[in-house]
Amino acid sequence: MIIELLTQIIFWAFVILTVGSAIVVVFSKRIIYSAFALLFTLFGVAGLYVFLAADFLAASQLLVYVGGILTLIIFGVFLTTKLHGMSIPEQTHQRYLAIIPVAGIIAILFYVFFSVDWFAHASAAEPTTKDLGKLLLTTYLVPFEVASVLLLAALIGAMRLARPREEDQDD
């Protein structure tokens, strides 16, 4: 009984952590706070993955999003000049046009939310890594290899963009 109650409390704590920090990310006036608040959002999502019995995904969330992408974002913020007191432009452009994609995303999220039987998946708490690997190497072989090409393209493209301008002319 108490264990179930505790689990519930922890689950809601993770939900509040995720949503609360996400609100800070979106509404913070200082971009550096947004970046650091993202740490708690990503950590909270990793916690929610654990509740869904997706252990490998939870650790990957930390490894790739916190370790990789968030570090990249923070480095990117450090690259912006005059960081101190910099405010994000608050004007919104094309407000009405934006409704269409946002509504689309919300519709997809709601569809997924209601179409998956979350509790059934979470109760089958089995290690996922082995099965994941097997699926990747057999059924989803082509997407897996394509992913490497995608990563390669991303690397080369990003490097090309990140390189200083004057060198581009040398190439």
Next chain:
Amino acid sequence: MIIPAEYISLLISIVYTAGVVVFVLLFVLLCNWLERKISAHMQDRLGPMETGGWHGWAQPIADAIKLLLKEDIIPAAADSKLFRIAPYIVFMGSLAGFAVLPFASNLIGTDLNIGVYYVIAVTSIVVIGLLMAGWSSNNKWSLYGAMRSASQMISYEIPVALALLVPVIAAGSMSMNEIVQNQAGGFWNWYVFKTMPFSLIAFIIYFWASLAESNRAPFDLPEAESELVAGYFTEYSGIRFAFFFLAEYSDMFVVSAIAATVFLGGWHAPFPFLSFIPGIVWFVSKAAFLVLVQMWLRWTLPRLRVDQLMHICWKIFLPFSFVNLLLVSLWVVLKG
């Protein structure tokens, strides 16, 4: 009255966690004293001799009390919110690694199925924590130290992960306990000696890269005293400083303990006839030995430059780990 098994296991977990915390604190005190004595003797000095009598053994205790009693200073220019949060993040990320360390066959916080992977993942939290510390201090040394630290830690994460894959392949599992169990029977069964010479190369790469990941010499540029004062925690003082210090030393133990687990047989004895000695003794002494090697290296080797650091990581460790990984996996496949 029957107490449900769940309550008991929860209680055991809480007691175990508290035990590990006490262990970490004691270990850091001991290490602090040892590091001073070792550095002193390597430089023909004596180190602390007064406090507590015998060779100044009580010096770290006195220091810990001093840190607790010191005034908590937050610089006026600092971003006080992030400045206060950062020690929590760094210490949490650092202590979380202990959750999967198998001190003995049944002494493990939780034998996660993704054990090795989990340890690599939680290290990422520390990176963000020290970036937070460095930025919020609003101090040039801090920010430089944090940037160097972060880029160094993320760079060396790749060779560390690739080296750790070698025992994972050999064991066919990422669970810490399973990896240790596969190394039973004597030191010739330890993964560092199996599939020679690939595993030995992996072990060496892991150990060197982990020195960089825990910001230890010769990779201690983020805290290069002569140029960056104390790196990302320059502005921290008193008890907040203590937690960065604690995190650094507990990181030393974690990386050594992982090396001991996945390469050096964990809690197994080197010879079967020595297995009457409890596993925890073997585990801690193996990890402690590697910690001593880290200290030895720190006071022996000169510090690298930033460009050398990046050169070693991306142009030496990375290609070597990839080739090593492919060869060892081919070996495992061919042997069936």
Next chain:
Amino acid sequence: MNFAPVLLFFAAAFALVLISLILNRLLAPRNPYPLKLTTYECGEEPVGSPWIRFNARFYVIALIFVVFDVEVLFLFPWAVNLKTLGMFAWIEMAVFILILSVGLAYVWAKGDLEWIKPKPDNYLPTQESK
């Protein structure tokens, strides 16, 4: 699969920091004055803000890291299955690693891994000259 102890370790670390800070608040003196709260700059008055535009090198390294980080993510599920899947899995991963090695070779050749880019004048005579 049991993540409860992981949460306990996080909680224990948090509690330890919190308790120590509370103890510190109770025990330590508090006597701040402006001079004490100045930013440390080796005894000098701090000049300029440290929050400046940073060297883009750090960003480039982080970019390269993200790509290899994702690769590591794929390697772990592969590693646990290697023994059961055998040669086929090995070839698949060899192709995967080979494709990404092209990326490493590219950034290497383009000099993105160099930390300090010397100007042509600084080159030693033995190296390529302008």
